[in-house]
Amino acid sequence: MKTIMLTLDESQEEVIKALAKALKLEIIELTEKDEDLGLTMAMEEGKKYGRMSDEESSSFLKKLGE
Numbered sequence: 001m002k003t004i005m006l007t008l009d010e011s012q013e014e015v016i017k018a019l020a021k022a023l024k025l026e027i028i029e030l031t032e033k034d035e036d037l038g039l040t041m042a043m044e045e046g047k048k049y050g051r052m053s054d055e056e057s058s059s060f061l062k063k064l065g066e
């Protein structure tokens with residue numbers, strides 16, 4: 001299984017959806033809320049394996065806000 005994220009304008013989206021339907025590909029559209037939930041879940045999972053240093057954490061949060 002592969003996950004591919006695309007940024008599309010409206011006409012491109014229509015073409016991709018038609019192509020996916022013809023090829024019987026599953027498309028799951030995610031909202032920003034879905035993405036935030038996924039990120040939160042990944043961060044919680046990461047807590048089980050180790051913590052970032054203060055410097056790594058600061059850098060990560062800075063990049064997240066960009």
